[in-house]
Amino acid sequence: MTTIERTKVKELIKREEQRYADERPRSRALADQAQSSLIFGVPMAGMNEWAGGFPIYVESGNGAYLTDVDGHHYLDLCLGDTGGMCGHTPPATIEAVVKQVSKGMTFWLPTEDSIWVGKELTRRFGLPYWQVYLRASDANIAALSVARDVTQRYPIIVFNGSYHGHVPESRLGLMNDKIWPEARGEHDTVEVRDGVVWRGLHAQGIEPTRTTGTRVIDFNDLDALEKALSTKDIACVLCEPAMTNVGIIMPDPGYHEELRRLTRKYGTLLIIDETHTICGGPCGYTKPWNLEPDIFTLGKPVAGGVPTAFMGISADVEKELQRHRVGKALKSIGGGTLSGNALSMAAAKATLEHVLTEKTYEHTISLCKKLVDGVDGMIKANGMPWHVLRLGCRAEWRWSKTPPRNGKEARAAFDMDLHELVHLYFMNRGILLTPPHSMVLIPPECTAKDIDHHNNVFGEFVSELSNGPD
Numbered sequence: 221m222t223t224i225e226r227t228k229v230k231e232l233i234k235r236e237e238q239r240y241a242d243e244r245p246r247s248r249a250l251a252d253q254a255q256s257s258l259i260f261g262v263p264m265a266g267m268n269e270w271a272g273g274f275p276i277y278v279e280s281g282n283g284a285y286l287t288d289v290d291g292h293h294y295l296d297l298c299l300g301d302t303g304g305m306c307g308h309t310p311p312a313t314i315e316a317v318v319k320q321v322s323k324g325m326t327f328w329l330p331t332e333d334s335i336w337v338g339k340e341l342t343r344r345f346g347l348p349y350w351q352v353y354l355r356a357s358d359a360n361i362a363a364l365s366v367a368r369d370v371t372q373r374y375p376i377i378v379f380n381g382s383y384h385g386h387v388p389e390s391r392l393g394l395m396n397d398k399i400w401p402e403a404r405g406e407h408d409t410v411e412v413r414d415g416v417v418w419r420g421l422h423a424q425g426i427e428p429t430r431t432t433g434t435r436v437i438d439f440n441d442l443d444a445l446e447k448a449l450s451t452k453d454i455a456c457v458l459c460e461p462a463m464t465n466v467g468i469i470m471p472d473p474g475y476h477e478e479l480r481r482l483t484r485k486y487g488t489l490l491i492i493d494e495t496h497t498i499c500g501g502p503c504g505y506t507k508p509w510n511l512e513p514d515i516f517t518l519g520k521p522v523a524g525g526v527p528t529a530f531m532g533i534s535a536d537v538e539k540e541l542q543r544h545r546v547g548k549a550l551k552s553i554g555g556g557t558l559s560g561n562a563l564s565m566a567a568a569k570a571t572l573e574h575v576l577t578e579k580t581y582e583h584t585i586s587l588c589k590k591l592v593d594g595v596d597g598m599i600k601a602n603g604m605p606w607h608v609l610r611l612g613c614r615a616e617w618r619w620s621k622t623p624p625r626n627g628k629e630a631r632a633a634f635d636m637d638l639h640e641l642v643h644l645y646f647m648n649r650g651i652l653l654t655p656p657h658s659m660v661l662i663p664p665e666c667t668a669k670d671i672d673h674h675n676n677v678f679g680e681f682v683s684e685l686s687n688g689p690d
């Protein structure tokens with residue numbers, strides 16, 4: 221088994237950092253200019269998560285590829301952290317968008333496309349009623365609100381290591397390794413009250429109450445789940461079919477069946493967020509795994525890159541919501557002035573009808589299998605202490621021998637040096653991976669030659685670090 225030499229890793233980071241900076245003078249100059257007008261020098265703080273000290277500035281995208289302002293071409297396997305999963309220029313979406321732009325973009329009135337989209341979402345995911353948002357974050361905010369209205373309960377459960385967007389209550393999953401104390405038997409906790417994160421309340425001598433707050437528990441731990449639910453005050457569990465935000469974490473066999481059984485037993489609603497797991501196929505995992513959510517959310521690639529997201533609800537939830545109807549408006553489903561706009565709906569219809577199809581997934585999933593087979597072979601042949609996992613057309617390699625079962629184990633496998641090195645290494649060789657982990661997503665225009673390119677770079681990377689064949 222290869223032992224990773226830390227001095228070697230540091231040397232390689234230095235070498236690759238130098239190359240990254242030397243080859244991108246224009247991006248560097250723009251990043252310097254941006255410091256004087258943009259917070260943290262970027263239009264969206266997350267754009268600082270890339271390795272290299274400054275982000276590349278994009279000139280244009282085309283299908284599976286990007287060109288930066290210094291003239292470098294990249295195979296883009298980050299794809300806007302899933303927002304660009306349909307490729308950067310999906311022809312059907314572009315055609316629909318161009319047509320709609322000349323007919324008006326936003327009216328605060330429905331267009332006929334929305335009816336087709338609602339029916340198509342029901343066909344794919346099973347839930348009968350839908351609402352449209354601009355971001356998955358907004359869909360999740362609405363989903364929590366609906367769950368609270370319906371159950372008349374406030375606290376929610378999220379999993380340690382999860383992320384569901386810019387949603388204060390759910391951000392605790394990603395931000396913190398603190399687990400609901402009774403589930404873990406420790407005396408520290410975190411919670412959100414009225415949208416404010418309260419941390420270390422015990423440390424300050426303040427008892428968090430049972431009627432507010434977010435409970436963070438470990439994925440794949442059924443005892444912790446039942447303990448947390450048995451207080452009978454939990455509005456909902458918000459989760460992905462498989463976790464994707466601390467790397468891929470697969471559910472144990474039977475975990476989802478128990479999650480569904482226990483949530484029903486304790487009167488808690490189940491929200492399934494397929495924003496990332498839509499990489500699994502046209503119907504995500506909701507139908508294939510028979511997850512039967514009460515509420516469902518999905519965003520990012522659903523309109524080919526035009527900001528759009530959806531929330532679906534079951535017939536029972538809809539019936540309950542009707543009881544809380546105030547005049548014509550259902551307060552809790554929220555949304556915003558621009559939600560469900562004509563442009564979003566035209567883009568979503570075209571994308572669902574022509575891009576996110578069975579045929580597309582057959583192609584991207586088969587290429588992802590090819591990538592994973594290659595990477596797995598090289599890891600094993602060189603005795604690297606790593607592993608690679610695939611989830612539909614998404615794959616991730618991690619710096620541990622075996623896959624983690626929860627967020628805590630996933631965090632333990634983080635290696636910031638290797639993480640930085642691998643991103644620099646791939647960018648310098650024309651490939652973008654997804655920060656903040658080592659994730660790839662395969663776009664429709666990707667070819668077998670692109671996968672060979674990726675796997676050759678991975679092979680070079682391994683040979684720099686390995687002690688030779690096992």
Ligand SMILES: Cc1ncc(COP(=O)(O)O)c(C=O)c1O
Nearest residue numbers: 355356357383384385493495496
């Ligand atoms: C599973 C999941 N849900 C929701 C979101 C929020 O998406 P957005 O930032 O587009 O609102 C994210 C973002 O990464 C996510 O990973």
